[in-house]
Amino acid sequence: MHNKNNGYPSSAVAWSTVAILMVAYVLSFIDRQILNLLVGPIRRDLAISDTQMSLLMGLSFALFYTLCGIPLGRMADSRSRRGLITVGVLIWSAMTAACGLARQYWQFLFFRVGVGVGEAALSPAAYSLIADSFPAQRRATAISVYSMGIYLGSGLAFLLGGLVIKFASAQGAVQLPLLGEVRPWQLIFLLLGAAGVLFTLLMLAVREPQRQGIGAGVVVPMREVGAYLRANRKTVICHNFGFACISFASYGSGAWVPTFFVRTYGWDAGHVGVVYGSIVAVFGCLGIVFGGRLADRWARRGRTDANMRVGLLAACLVLPLSLIYPLLNDANLVAVLMAPTVFCLSMPFGVAPAAIQEIMPNAMRGQASAIYLFVVTLFGLGVGPTAVALVTDYVFHDDMALRYSLLIVSGSALLLGAGFLARGLQPYRDSLVHLQRWSVQREAADAAAGGLPQTT
Numbered sequence: 250m251h252n253k254n255n256g257y258p259s260s261a262v263a264w265s266t267v268a269i270l271m272v273a274y275v276l277s278f279i280d281r282q283i284l285n286l287l288v289g290p291i292r293r294d295l296a297i298s299d300t301q302m303s304l305l306m307g308l309s310f311a312l313f314y315t316l317c318g319i320p321l322g323r324m325a326d327s328r329s330r331r332g333l334i335t336v337g338v339l340i341w342s343a344m345t346a347a348c349g350l351a352r353q354y355w356q357f358l359f360f361r362v363g364v365g366v367g368e369a370a371l372s373p374a375a376y377s378l379i380a381d382s383f384p385a386q387r388r389a390t391a392i393s394v395y396s397m398g399i400y401l402g403s404g405l406a407f408l409l410g411g412l413v414i415k416f417a418s419a420q421g422a423v424q425l426p427l428l429g430e431v432r433p434w435q436l437i438f439l440l441l442g443a444a445g446v447l448f449t450l451l452m453l454a455v456r457e458p459q460r461q462g463i464g465a466g467v468v469v470p471m472r473e474v475g476a477y478l479r480a481n482r483k484t485v486i487c488h489n490f491g492f493a494c495i496s497f498a499s500y501g502s503g504a505w506v507p508t509f510f511v512r513t514y515g516w517d518a519g520h521v522g523v524v525y526g527s528i529v530a531v532f533g534c535l536g537i538v539f540g541g542r543l544a545d546r547w548a549r550r551g552r553t554d555a556n557m558r559v560g561l562l563a564a565c566l567v568l569p570l571s572l573i574y575p576l577l578n579d580a581n582l583v584a585v586l587m588a589p590t591v592f593c594l595s596m597p598f599g600v601a602p603a604a605i606q607e608i609m610p611n612a613m614r615g616q617a618s619a620i621y622l623f624v625v626t627l628f629g630l631g632v633g634p635t636a637v638a639l640v641t642d643y644v645f646h647d648d649m650a651l652r653y654s655l656l657i658v659s660g661s662a663l664l665l666g667a668g669f670l671a672r673g674l675q676p677y678r679d680s681l682v683h684l685q686r687w688s689v690q691r692e693a694a695d696a697a698a699g700g701l702p703q704t705t
Contacts, residue, residue, distance in 0.1 A: 256459055256461055257381075257382060257383060257384060257458070257461065258382050258456065258458050262382075262456060263382040263383055263391070263458075264391075265454065266378060266379070266382055266455050266456065266458075267379060267382070267391055267394050267395050269451050269452065269454060269455050270334075270371075270375045270378065270379070270395050270398075270455070271394060271395050271397060271398045271401075272398070272448065272451065273334060273338060273371055273375070273398070273448065273452075274371065274372075274375070274395060274396070274397075274398025274399065274402065275398040275401045275402040275405065276338070276342075276402065276441070276444065276445050276448055277341065277368045277371055277398070277402065278398055278399050278400075278401070278402025278403050278406065279402045279403075279405050279406045279409065279441060280341060280342075280345045280364055280368070280441055280445070281310065281364070281368065281402070281406075281630075282402065282403045282406035282407070282503070283406040283409060283410055283437060283438070283441070284302075284305055284306050285306060285406065285407070285410070285503065285504050285505075285507055287410050287413065287414075287434045287437075288302055288507075288508050289414075289511075289518060290414070290432065290433075290434045291305070291357075291434060294432060294434075295353070295354045295357065297354055298642070299638045299641060299642055299648070300635065300638045300639065300642055301354065302638070303504070303634045303635040303637070303638040304358065304635065305357060305358065305361055306504050306634045307500065307504065307630045307631050307632070307633065307634040307635055308631045308632070308635055309358050309361040309362055309365070310361050310362070310364055310365040310368075310630065310631075311365065311626045311627050311629075311630040311631030312362075312365070312627065312631060313362045313363075313365040313366050313369070314365035314366070314368055314369045314622075314626050314630075315369070315622065315623040315624075315626050315627040315631070316369075316623075317365070317366050317369040317370075318369040318372075318373060318619040318622050318623055318626075319616065319619045319620060319623060321333065321337075321369050321370050321373060321374075321619065322373035322374075322615040322616045322617075322618055322619025322620070322622075323471075323615065323616050323619070324374075324615070325373045325374040325377050325615030325618075325619075326377070326469075326611075326612055326613065326614065326615040326616060327612075329457060330374035330375075330377055330378050330457060330615075331374075331378075331452060331455045331456075331457050333370050333374045334370055334371055334374050334375065334452060334455075335449050335452045336370060337367045337368065337369070337370025337371050337374075338367070338370075338371070338445055338446075338448060338449050338452070339367070339445075339446065339449055340363065340366060340367030340370075341363070341364045341365075341366075341367025341368045341445065342367070342441075342442045342443075342444075342445025342446045342448075342449075343363075343367075343442060343446070344360050344361075344363030344364045344366075344367060344442075345360075345364055345438055345441050345442040345445065346438060346439050346441070346442025346443065347360040347363065347438075347442070348360045348361065348364070348435075348438040349431065349435040349436065349437070349438030349439035349442065350428070350435070350439075351435075369619075369622075372602070372618065372622055373615040373616075373618040373619040373622065374615065375395060376392060376395075376602045376605070376606060376614065376615070376618045377614050377615045377618070378455070378457075378458065379391050379392055379395055380392075380461070380606040380611075380614060381458040381459065381460050381461045381611075382458045385548075385607065386545060386548060386549060387545065388545075388603050388606060388607075389540075389541040389542075389544040389545045389548070389555070389556060389599060389600050389603040390538070390541040390542055390544075390545050390599075391541075392541065392599050392600075392602055392603045392606070393537050393538050393540060393541025393542070393598075393599025393600065393603070394538060394541070394599075395599075396537050396541075396598050396599040396602070397533075397534045397537055397538060397599075399533065399537070399595070399598055400529055400530055400532075400533025400534045400536075400537060400591075400595055401530055401533075401534060403503065403526075403529050403530070403533065404526045404527065404528075404529040404530025404531070404533065405526065405530065406526070407507065407521070407522045407523075407525050407526030407529060408522055408523060408526035408527070408530070409437060409522075410437075410507075410518070410522045410526075411518065411519040411520070411521065411522020411523050411526060412519070412522070413433045413434055413436075413437050414433075414517075414518045414519045414522065415519040416433050423436055425439075460611050461611065469610070469612040469613055474613050474616055474617075477609075477610070477613060477687070478617070478620070480683060481608065481676075481680045481683060483673070483676035483679075484608060484673060484676040484677050484679070484680040485617075485620070486669075486673075487669045487670065487672050487673025487676060487677075488557065488601070488604060488605070488621070488670075488673055488677065489620070489621050489624040489625065490624065490628075490666075490669045491557075491560060491561075491564075491666050491667075491668075491669030491670035491673055492560055492597055492598075492601040492621075492625055492666070492670075493624045493625045493628040493629055493666075494564075494628075494662045494663065494665045494666025494669060495560065495563065495564055495567075495594065495597050495629075495662070495663065495666045496598075496625045496626075496628065496629025496630070496633070497628055497629045497632065497633040497636070497658075497662040497666075498567075498571065498594065498633070498658070498659040498662040498663050498666070499594045499595075499598075499629065499633070500629045500630045500633035500634060501629075501633030501634055501636055501637045501655070501658050501659060501662070502571070502594075502637075502655055502658075502659050503529070504633065504634035504637065505634065505637045505638070505651060505654070505655060506525060506587070506655070507521045507522070507525055508651065509575070509651050509652060509655060510524075510525065510580060510583075510584075512648060512649055512651055513580075513649070513651065513652055514580035514583075516580060524584055525584075525587065528584070528587045528588055528591055529591055531588075532587075532588045532589075532591040532592040532595070533591050533592070533594075533595040534595075535592060535595075536591065536592035536593060536594070536595035536596045537595040537596065537598055537599045538599070539592075539596060540559045540563065540595070540596030540597060540598075540599055540600050541599040541600060541603070543555075543559055543596075544556045544558075544559045544599075544600045544603065547559075553677075553678055553681050554674050554677045554678050555600075556600040556601070556603050556604035556607065557600075557604060557670055557673055557674055557677045558674065559596055559597060559600045560596075560597040560600060560601060560604075560666075560670045561667060561670040561671055561674070562596070563593050563594070563596035563597045564597075564663050564666045564667040564670060565667055566589075566593040566596075567590060567593035567594050567663060568660065568663040568664060568667065570586060570589060570590040570593065571590065571655075571656070571659040571660055571663060572656060572660050573586065574586045574587065574590060575652040575653065575655045575656040576652065576656065601621065601625070602618055602621065604677070605617050605618050605621050606618075607681065608677065608680040608681060608683075608684055609684070610684065610687065610688070610691075633658070633662075636658050637651070637654045637655060637658050638654075640653075640654035640657060640658060641654040
């Protein structure tokens, strides 16, 4: 076994890995979220409803992202994580570019599925790489810095979307060699795809770190992974569904807040993109890093459930904000209130995957991370935006009632999430003890079989 302070890469190497992986995450979230500000032009050109649009935003991507994530997570536990990420970036970039060529709704839907398949390779492998690059007491901060990509990417998506809409209103369609006439929203997908392909060259600078911690270097049969998860089922259920509820509120509001500003206050989409994009980029990054730093600080003070506690705190802080802002009549005041709302909503999304790394043997981290991403993405991204659209379309039957849909969906999800996380604190502490017992039993079994546990 490695001492927890030995065998890790130098600080410079470790942080350069985080920086490159964060750029990949930024690109993935731009590709994922760019649709949220392009609702108007895409709905117009494809002649689709809010509910059909929400399927492009969420479920079409999330369903295959989650289904492919678990086998890819298993690959991350035993294969080259750098290679896995590189192939994933190439696939999702090609599919993003293909979205720019879509002429019909079913084509767009198919290519969004492809984006989800490619992006499924990134986070399980990235979490595993980062966990093997930093000791436990620095891990939540490192994963939170990587996870800043969520908010940098989302913020840039809104900013880019706003620029596209301004460009469209000034110039209209663009003529491209070979491709002919393309709409401005299609051009942005083509450019994003090209940027992703170029990024793969940066992945050559990532070094594969030595696998660290309990269970490092061991190939664990699927039945043993299943048994381990069942033994920790209370923790897994409370953790995954608690953070999934916060994700549900975050994705649901993030998908429709730009349209909320347009419909409720009459802002033009370009202005929304600049204002909301800036808030998401700045306060999302500050919130997620603050959450990681707070968790590491609490952990150093002996709170072994620090990662879960940060999630619970965030849900409790953001709940009243989510109930207030949709009801305000002053758009500028809503924009101001968006800053603390985004800050608090972002706090959990670095500590949630960090919590998984702490309770799982090394050989199961990628798979456990993929299961977490399965639940959070399918429930949050897959259902969140559609839930808001369904309430608007089928409960209120009024596009102008979007503010009430946001309030109902976000408020309910955050309340449920706080309940799950509160119930999960003690089971999480128990799972940390279970990991140590598993390690002792594994070593005893290996010794009885006449060998020593592998550590490389």
